[in-house]
Amino acid sequence: MSFTLPELPYAYDALQPYMSKETLEYHHDKHHAAYVNTGNTLMQGTEFEGKSVEEVVKGSYGKNQPLFNNAGQHYNHLHFWKWMKPKGGGAIPGELEKKIISDLGSVEKMKEDFVAAGVGQFGSGWAWLAVKDGKIAIMKTPNGENPLVHGATPILGCDVWEHSYYIDYRNRRPDYLKAFLNDLVNWEYVAELYGNAGH
């Protein structure tokens, strides 16, 4: 199976004013599409042809850097679109909220640490909530990397490559991260991934 670019699960202007139509058009139609196309080209004739995106990400890590970059970014963006929704960022489903409070102190503390992880990821990368060893942890990774290659299962990720926020927020990455958490996150999808994470 080769990588395919999914449709956005909402209209391009559905996340305004927190994420503009222009940002989503470039981010989905150009950046994500390029990861899909380049990833497919790089997979041709390799042992990874026909593997799932998760298998390609884990298998190419540390072995085939150009393929890993594109496969990682394909995986990350597949979920990133679903990690957001119009009028997102509301209440966290009960069981997940309890687990966040138990493992990370409080919802407020989780948000504070998630923003700090995103701000602290120097250069391009991602901030994460991931399940590792039965606990929810805050993580950050550079470029196309993600928690899958660090023995963890991502349940929420925010893209802190500048292409994700520069049109709307310029250099103000903290403002973008706060808007992501407070106004965009689709917590139902996060709870679904948490439920599947085998904790």
Add this chain to the structure above:
Amino acid sequence: MISRRLVLTGAALISASAAIPRAFAQAPAGPFTLPPLPYPVNKNEPHIDAMTMELHHDKHHAAYVKNLNDAVAGNADLAKMPLQDMLANLAKVPDSLRTVIRNNGGGHANHTMFWQIMGGAGGMPTGEVKTAIERDLGGFAAFQTAFNTAGEKQFGSGWVFVTVDRAGKLALVAKPNQDTPLMEGERVLMGNDVWEHAYYLKYQNRRPDYLKAWWNVLDWAKIGERYAAAKAGTLTI
């Protein structure tokens, strides 16, 4: 729509700033200072837009300077050390400061060089630099192609540099984030910033177009001065 509103506000700011010198948000104290742009923010139009120049210098570079000053505050030895020496000796910097100095010291050095070598009319290198490019980098056309390819291949944030040694020998190298050849004790002749903030407002995902356009704003006289300084042993950052 939020982005449109920001664009309009930014355009208004820039039309004002073309006539009036801007006040920089300097760090209140510390050994490192943000150098003023050596030309107006619109000098590199249309290849690099004024808003990008203004944000890049006044926000991004300013933040590196502030963070670097904050990092060395309270460490008298580091605070009096020339930046190129600090970056060449990161292994000797205290563990708690190493990453912040690597990132922000690198950012300060890289951007200081970057502003210097732009603001010109592009064209062809001349004199000793031209000769060195022909000798070490396969001629100007091959050099441009190799440089642009290195910039396209730098996944994520980073820079493409040309290093120069005391004998005047040139080499091409790409680095991630704000790393710089200064960290290996080398000297930088010139370099291009391929962080998305350097080009996203005008070129968006089209990094190759930005890389090609950048050559049009180079100041080869300034690059020639850096080359002469490198051979004389007086080039710093």
